Amino acid sequence: xxxxxxxxxxPQDLHxxxxxxxxxxxxxxxxxxxxxxxxxxxxxxxxxxAAKELQYEAKIEAQGSQGNENELTPxxxxxxxxxxxxxDVAIEGKERFNGKKxxxxxxxxxxxxxxxxxxxxxxxAHTYSSSKDVTKETEKEKKESSGDSAGxxxxxxxxxxxxxxxxxVVVGGLFIAISISIGGKPTAKxxxxxxxxxxxxxxxGGIGFNLMIPILAGYIAYAISGRAALAPAMxxxxxxxxxxxxxxSAGTGFLGAIFVGYLTGYLVKWMNSWKIPRSLxxxxxxxxxxxxxxAAVSAVLILFLGAPISWLMTALNSALTFLSKDPVTAIxxxxxxxxxxxxxxxxxxxKVAFLFxxxxxxxGTPQIMGAVACAIPVPPxxxxxxxxxxxxxxxEEERAAGIPALLMGLIGITEGAIPYAxxxxxxxxxxxxxxxxxxxxxGMVLGITDIVPHGGPIVxxxxxxxxxxxxxxxxxxxxxxxTLMVIALKGIKQxxxxxSKVV
Amino acid sequence: xxxxxxxxxxxYFDVNPGHSKKSALKAISKLCGEHYSTIKESTLYKNFVGRxxxxxxxxxxxxxxxxxxxxNLTNPFIAIARFSKPVDWDxxxxxxxxxxxxxxxxxxDADNTHLKVLSHFSRKLADDEFLNHLLTEPxxxxxxxxxxxxxxxxxx
Numbered sequence: 011x012x013x014x015x016x017x018x019x020x021p022q023d024l025h026x027x028x029x030x031x032x033x034x035x036x037x038x039x040x041x042x043x044x045x046x047x048x049x050x051x052x053x054x055x056x057x058x059x060a061a062k063e064l065q066y067e068a069k070i071e072a073q074g075s076q077g078n079e080n081e082l083t084p085x086x087x088x089x090x091x092x093x094x095x096x097x098d099v100a101i102e103g104k105e106r107f108n109g110k111k112x113x114x115x116x117x118x119x120x121x122x123x124x125x126x127x128x129x130x131x132x133x134x135a136h137t138y139s140s141s142k143d144v145t146k147e148t149e150k151e152k153k154e155s156s157g158d159s160a161g162x163x164x165x166x167x168x169x170x171x172x173x174x175x176x177x178x179v180v181v182g183g184l185f186i187a188i189s190i191s192i193g194g195k196p197t198a199k200x201x202x203x204x205x206x207x208x209x210x211x212x213x214x215g216g217i218g219f220n221l222m223i224p225i226l227a228g229y230i231a232y233a234i235s236g237r238a239a240l241a242p243a244m245x246x247x248x249x250x251x252x253x254x255x256x257x258x259s260a261g262t263g264f265l266g267a268i269f270v271g272y273l274t275g276y277l278v279k280w281m282n283s284w285k286i287p288r289s290l291x292x293x294x295x296x297x298x299x300x301x302x303x304x305a306a307v308s309a310v311l312i313l314f315l316g317a318p319i320s321w322l323m324t325a326l327n328s329a330l331t332f333l334s335k336d337p338v339t340a341i342x343x344x345x346x347x348x349x350x351x352x353x354x355x356x357x358x359x360x361k362v363a364f365l366f367x368x369x370x371x372x373x374g375t376p377q378i379m380g381a382v383a384c385a386i387p388v389p390p391x392x393x394x395x396x397x398x399x400x401x402x403x404x405x406e407e408e409r410a411a412g413i414p415a416l417l418m419g420l421i422g423i424t425e426g427a428i429p430y431a432x433x434x435x436x437x438x439x440x441x442x443x444x445x446x447x448x449x450x451x452x453g454m455v456l457g458i459t460d461i462v463p464h465g466g467p468i469v470x471x472x473x474x475x476x477x478x479x480x481x482x483x484x485x486x487x488x489x490x491x492x493t494l495m496v497i498a499l500k501g502i503k504q505x506x507x508x509x510s511k512v513v
Numbered sequence: 514x515x516x517x518x519x520x521x522x523x524x525y526f527d528v529n530p531g532h533s534k535k536s537a538l539k540a541i542s543k544l545c546g547e548h549y550s551t552i553k554e555s556t557l558y559k560n561f562v563g564r565x566x567x568x569x570x571x572x573x574x575x576x577x578x579x580x581x582x583x584x585n586l587t588n589p590f591i592a593i594a595r596f597s598k599p600v601d602w603d604x605x606x607x608x609x610x611x612x613x614x615x616x617x618x619x620x621x622d623a624d625n626t627h628l629k630v631l632s633h634f635s636r637k638l639a640d641d642e643f644l645n646h647l648l649t650e651p652x653x654x655x656x657x658x659x660x661x662x663x664x665x666x667x668x669x
Contacts, residue, residue: 049570
């Protein structure tokens, strides 16, 4: 994952980097002049001198007529923050610098003002790719892609978080799924696992699920501004999921974690840009930034997020109550319940629907729980199915999480679809919301009841529903619609990308 | 060894550069050609000019390093010429040149020993104090001893 952090970390954060000795800015460079006798060495020396003055760490390879002096090792290049190529002719081994921030300039610029050149690196160096010539294209590139690349950067940061999160979802989800399917007993309180071995397995799975939230937030923030952002993002993400601290009846789920990740990442990035005395720099990433960052982000969550979430949950509950009063509005009620289940998969919106369903069992209208139970397995089943049908729409990690997602779907664990929604919310969220809505509405129409507050095919097989075939039919219908929709939407996206590349 | 490349008699003071870089290079070529029988003045001059055409060797602060690679040269050398008046060299800082350090070496240097000394010498030119001596040291022998000392102090 180092590759993500390398490309997104701002030069201002350099003191915060794990690479380089004593947190110094590290420069590597190559000098080469046409004859390779005088200027090559003079320029190399000037760069080394200027680096020393600026307290940078520097290693400069002189490609002269006596061969390459002070040759750069792959480790040197890997740990360097910037690369300077001071040459009037083509240098040897330029491809070594692929993906690094490189500044290419005539050798005389270095001889004239090496110090100035070094100081201009953060603004003038650009990520190098050997397929194109940096000197000519960087300026143009900068202008053309600034809008587009912001989106791409945000996507990379999100992907960083998701890829760290996936193993937690898989372990947590499968442990819970196995323990429920083998050790679970359907009761009025849901699928209850009696104390014993399966109960422990279930609890271990629960730990995996709980960790998924801070991991997602933490590694989004880490991709934005490095190590110092990890603690504040992870702690704040747990705060955002602690209903007691937040003062609501539910945490913010994975959507809240994504929000916390970005908020903390950019806050810490800004903190890293503060001008502070050199003596304080070492304690910034381990003390000052984590402390201030956690306090600030958590305060924002409690002060500004708690109330709106409570209000939203109350409003949704009123809407559900209103729709459930009249049988005429059964279909809209089903659509809304399904949409809510899929919307944040374990977040506050999902919770309201689920609790509304649970209340209906006691209230004597178990068809509402039935509708919820139809919607619950649709997102993970659809995503798992889609990874099997159309592999090219998903990345490697998503494909690997496909079978676990299917299993989680069968056991009624909606969270199995979270990695997919987090990776590509634009295309996945509409698909799973539509599919779940259809399943729920169909459940309403067919009058499916469920007397156990849990969802997915498992409750049907355990005899909690009034009609297993019809129950499975609704789930299948929602899953098929959702699967086809996500493949279609992702397909359009890929075609668009392809077209834009051709043009 | 630096002593093999730089001889006290290769340090020339009060060289009349004429009115241009070319005339200055001609003057240096003449001095070197007179001293070394192995090298023709015209070959040296042609090589110096050829290098200057790629890019001026005046690297600022009134110092230039004209250099030449000569086929089958057996005795690479360094010559230092201090001019009687500053001459325009089209330097990177625009300042006229007061001292020219000529580096003359073979196209092929089998064991690189001489090239290593030359590269070491080139690196010293990044040192302001070293440059200052080149520009101002009034006595040729003192300058020679200073350079030898500096280059032997930290051999590369």
